[in-house]
Amino acid sequence: MTQAKQQNSEFRVPKRLQGIQKSNIRQIFDSALPNSINFGLGQPDLPTPECIRREAIRIIEEGNNGYTSHMGLPELREKIVSEYPHLDITRDDAIVTVGSNEALFCAIFALCEEGDEVLVPNPAFPAYPAINRLADATTVYYRMPQDLGFGFDAAEFEKTITDKTRAAIVLSPSNPTGRTLTRDDLKTISRILEGTGIYVISDEIYKDLYFTDEKPASISEYYEKTLVVGGLSKNMSMTGWRLGWLLGVPEVMKKALVVHGYDTVCASTISQKAALAYWTPEGKQAEAEAREIYKSRRDLLVSLIKTELGLEAVSPEGAFYSMVDVSSIGEEMEVVNKFLQNRVITVNGSGFGDEAKGFLRISFCASEDDIRAGVGRMKEALAN
CATH class of the missing domain: 3.90.1150.10 (Aspartate Aminotransferase, domain 1)
Structure with a gap:
């Protein structure tokens, strides 16, 4: 040999x-x-839900299910953007992704390189540090203290920020704790980050599964440099359909689209078309x-x-x-x-x-x- x-x-x-x-x-x-x-x-x-399954069957039988554009169906992106009326964006600032995990992947890869730090809540979804590592970024944890019932602590968050901080991930409602960030929490995060140039990646995959009187707020209502991650996996029992999205800051979205295009080309056409049924009364x-x-x-x-x-x-x-x-x-x-x-x-x-x-x-x-x-x-x- x-x-x-x-x-x-x-x-x-x-x-x-x-x-x-x-x-x-x-x-x-x-x-x-x-x-x-x-x-x-x-x-x-x-x-x-039956309305989505029924629509998927119709779409399959229709037979016109080739690639969509990298960004996804225009009519679906229009619906997605409508969920965030407070943002000054269009459907061209949204990407339909293969689940919310891919949205996280695209956001972090579009933003980060070696030497950058990403703030991650502790405890939180274990994919965050893994994706950071793949992007050559360093994970820095901010505590959501046990003695506060895993709630937000402004001092713990602020002390993790350095001149290497590129992005901060916020998650509300939280996996694993089920805690939501209050409007006061979100305003505090915005105040701390204002003028730093740090981006926020807001993981809102659970935003429609809430048990409070008011739907959880989004930090994108208060902080301009926010990328929002969402999808239908949890609230509509569509985990296997792999249908998520990323939207937000236009200049970042342009680079996230490059990552997405080479990573997956596009989300499933059948899933994209069927997902439109979510925005019906049924x-x-x-x-x-x-x-x-x-x-x-x-x-x-x-x-x-x-x-x-x-x-x-x-x-x-x-x-x-x-x-x-x-x-x-x-x-x-x-x-x-x-x-x-x-x-x-x-x-x-x-x-x-x-x-x-x-x-x-x-x-x-x-x-x-x-x-x-x-x-x-x-x-x-x-x-x-």
């Missing part, structure tokens, strides 16, 4: 991939026993009904965690996750494994950041019967 062949016989992991592993959530899910109750994944169990009604279902499940889960397990659960203001404090009964991974052995999937809080150490994230993307059964299995596991 020649020296060149010997050198090529071993796979060399590129530097940008070193240290990046499959997410903690997926590792736990992959180790689950058959017939487990899933309190782990943020995967809606409700079906995609689509909006389906969303409202789903919100009420999740609210009922939230109330049931939080109550059962207290009465059956004797533990405290954070009652989320949005999304479909509750943080449960297990610090009194053991180390979090020990508790996760106990539940796994009794066929209940949960996720350890520290998988989202060390600020959530001692907690489990429990998803209520499960029927009320499954919630009751799952908490029952958890109780059995703790008794053994």
Whole structure:
């Protein structure tokens, strides 16, 4: 064997991939026993609304489903932009992406290079630091303190800013905590960042899954240099349809479009056309009904965690996750494994950041019967 062949016989992991592993959530899910109750994944169990499924069937049978433009269908981008009437943008400042994850990818790659820092909440969705690493950017965490119920702390946020800060990610409602940022929080972030040149990436994938009287506000209402990430995966049970979006600052969007064009070309044409049904009375009604279902499940889960397990659960203001404090009964991974052995999937809080150490994230993307059964299995596991 020649020296060149010997050198090529071993796979060399590129530097940008070193240290990046499959997410903690997926590792736990992959180790689950058959017939487990899933309190782990943020995967809606409700079906995609009939109006969207019906439209997709019609579109498939119609047969005209080639590529769209890189940006996506003009009529869909028009609808997306209409969700943000406070922004002085047009449909040409929006991109339809392959889910909100790709929108995050495009935003970070359009903004960042080696040496740049991106502020990320702790705890938060684990994709953020992974995408930053792929873009050669450095993740700097700002705490959402446990003792504030994982709420926003202005001092913690402000002290992480340096002359290397390129962008700050905000997430409301939050995965994993379900907390929403108040208007006062958003105004404070805007005040802190004003004049710095720092961009905000606002992850609003859960913005329509809220349990408060008022829909969560967007920081784009207060801060001009904002890129908004959104989509229909969670509120419309369209995770597998891969339909998201990115919109905002025109000069950044031009570069994000270059990333998107070479990354995926365009989002699924069938998904794009079918998604238009979301902006019909039937689509909006389906969303409202789903919100009420999740609210009922939230109330049931939080109550059962207290009465059956004797533990405290954070009652989320949005999304479909509750943080449960297990610090009194053991180390979090020990508790996760106990539940796994009794066929209940949960996720350890520290998988989202060390600020959530001692907690489990429990998803209520499960029927009320499954919630009751799952908490029952958890109780059995703790008794053994």
